[in-house]
Amino acid sequence: MTQMTIGHLYTSLHAGCASAVARVLEAHEVDVEFVDLDPEDVAEAMEQGEVDLLVSAWFPRDEKFAGPGFRVIGDLYQPQISFAALRALGPVNALTSAEVDRVIVAEDSREILEKALKQLPALSSLPLEVVGEAALIGRLEKAQADGESPLVVATQPHAVFHTALLTLVEDPDKLLGGEMSARMVLREDVARKADTDLLDELSEMMLGNKVMSALDYNIGVEGQDPDDAAEAWQRGRLIPRDA
Structure with missing residues (x-):
């Protein structure tokens, strides 16, 4: 597979996450395109095949995106x-x-x-x-x-x-709900054609909340380009080592 379209919500947080995932795809020689989505457009974009990989869906809240024809992978961070x-x-x-x-x-x-x-x-x-x-x-x-x-x-x-x-x-009674899992949703027909090593790497990919907050800050507050912020993450420059 040489090309993949990543869909993500139109926010700095999700743009940063999508760009970080794109870095992994590009390392496997996959050309990446991005589609910005409004929340109400996600399901249709997936069903119509406009998006190959959704980055990311928050489970269990977004279980509606895990229907037949789609494969849920990874655990990128914990909203x-x-x-x-x-x-x-x-x-x-x-x-x-x-x-x-x-x-x-x-x-x-x-x-x-x-x-x-x-x-x-x-x-x-x-x-x-x-x-x-x-x-x-x-x-x-x-x-x-x-x-x-x-x-x-x-x-x-x-x-x-x-x-x-x-x-x-502290919220001892979990009045706001528990921890969720930010996962990727991949079209099954795309998954079948994808390199096994790539799927394994995506499945094991972990960003974590600290990295995601830093990406959101750099992109949304500092105005950094999402791709540049993802490169900083990849090179270990996003968060100081003593943070």
């Missing part, structure tokens, strides 16, 4: 919706308005937070502010400068977790 704060706090189920004065939630995590707040009556009356993923760092920097004490809800990995802004808050 998890998390509580966090600008300073160390106790478990979320012990917090009150004395410790936090508002809730700031990244837009993609709003729905599950609203369900969680039903189990957190001491926090349910706090002001709730929904922020776009790309605006989260700026909003938290302002909160820090203004002396606010927000409870933050965001999905790891994210560029904000490549900064020193946030400290995770």
Whole structure:
């Protein structure tokens, strides 16, 4: 196989992941093309054969993409919706308005937070502010400068977790759900034609949340090209060795 089309969501996080996977494909002499996708377009693009390899789908949330004709491989990183704060706090189920004065939630995590707040009556009356993923760092920097004490809800990995802004808050009851697995979805007809060594390498590929947060930061905040960020990862320059 000499050519493969990678589909990914149109975000800096997913673009970085796709570019890192492309590095592996290119090492096996596969020419790579990219297709940017909106969430509502993923299923159709896969079914129509516009995408050979989806990078990535979050399981079990995205199990709908694992139907007949597709092969799910790898475990690239472990997405998890998390509580966090600008300073160390106790478990979320012990917090009150004395410790936090508002809730700031990244837009993609709003729905599950609203369900969680039903189990957190001491926090349910706090002001709730929904922020776009790309605006989260700026909003938290302002909160820090203004002396606010927000409870933050965001999905790891994210560029904000490549900064020193946030400290995770324990969620002992897993109100935001558990850890997911970011996996690749490969069309079965493409998999049958692919080199076995390539499939093995993709199956064993691990980026991890720390690398993904760094990719998201470099691309989304620093404005680095996804391919350049992936090269930095490949050469071991993305994260300092003592980080």
